Amino acid sequence: MIEILRRYSLITLLLIFNCAVLADTPSLETPANKTKPAQVSKNDSESEETVFMKWWKLLLDLPLLSGSNKQSNDAYEPSFSAQSKSKATKYVIGIHPLHNPKRLFEVYGPIVDFINANISEADFTLEASRNYEEFDKRLYSGYFDFAMPNPYQTINSLKHGYRVFGKMSDDNDFRGIILVRRDSGINTIADLKGKTVSYPAPTALAATMMPQYYLHTHGIDINLDIENRYVGSQESSIINVLRGHVAAGATWPVPWKTFSKENPQLAEQLEVKWQTEPLQNNGWVVRKDIPTALADKFATLLFNLDQHAQGREMLARIPVTRFEPANDDSYGPVQAFIATFIKTVRPLE
Template structure:
């Protein structure tokens, strides 16, 4: 009987130790880092962004699991439903994730030192197409419906011109950016929507020939891809600050660790939700985003 009172402090200490261990395990739980399909295939995409994931793991003192999500819409949903903690995703994907689950942007990626890029429409030299008016009755491809430059922005432009894509084109497709460029230069498609960064990269990598890809339309500048975190993580201001510091460090580190980002990407700059207002406005104007 006398052992029971003596055991109580010991059991309490053991219980406290277990709680401490449990808390430590939670702190060290891997962060799920979702990245959109910026490269032609998943394997290349994983290899391209693995150094960045490793950098974040070292800077944050926590394991980081990299996963490529093959559609912008899918990545937005994964950030919304908790399958992804941190996402590198297109502007429209970010706006969708913010709208549906209050995901929050913390940084914007820089391309040749700038936080902006352009949506474009491309054709091939023999198409006879020189402008949007020439597209009537031709075949055209959008990117997936979670894409900013491949879908939202060109759709917004068409609607501003009184064009209904379902009626304007003889055939309308939805596919991936790389497939659009490949099929256009091969003459399998008359034209399609893309973005300047992807076209430049495919030309530099020898995947398409510049002389086979002709730009017939370009948008106003658009905010670059966002690094966003889940609503739960955004509430942890210390974590957000640490993540932003880790991302800001990437630019200087590129001088000695060039593989941290693909060619032409030069780092990250701190950002907030207001920077993505042009994308939100386009979503509202096209009816693809419901007003709150």
């Protein structure tokens, strides 16, 4: 568009100049020659014609000159072809409900945009699920092409046509934490008996199953001694404690760190009363029918985010140090934990 405006601006200037030449030639009248016709010599006529021809030749050559200049400029300007992306194969990326949908897009949207910008033959779309149940249905039906499930969903996805290719690092952060209000008067786990505890969802591993297993191993029968309230998201579990709707709330360090950073005065009213042992962090899976070359490109971009400033900024939003390679066997300890949980705490649907 800028090139077109520049070209027509030059054309306009040439036309104005041309008109000025035409206007100036016959209008030089004085009282002395006003009564007789102006005399134009053959040489003057030829000179005027020569001027016109030169200017019109330049005018006709202008598109060629402009095209040459555009070719030079293009070497320095990046271009993104909407047409090429529209013809690219489309792939859906699903992230399990670590956050509410709005927050999830804020955190993971830039990563998907970065991958899109670096893989021209594919068009990736990030989709958020309203809750764990919706995410589970999409994952286990094979709807997602790439996904980042929690570890429990990761091992379940292996039965539905997926394979593990990566995971979040910082396994030490993948643990359950139980929050209470500082003014709650709750000091021991026994103080929770007869009260309500909030969790994101029944299938949340770090924020539900691991805290419930911790309570079980510390003298609480979660099926009889307390009321378990599943509130839909990590943020909701935290807010329920803050507002006093529940006596305690379970989550895990990543959303708690984010909440504390963004709401320091509110977070100050809460404290982490108990925490569990860690397990392997969230996984990255890809459907087995996705071309290996594409999955490898995707993985390489993901695993190298910590190697450049733009990527480190994206990772800091999560927050996580990096994503790292993994495979199906990486989640053996998670499978063992799930087996114990089902046997001793409660069944999983």
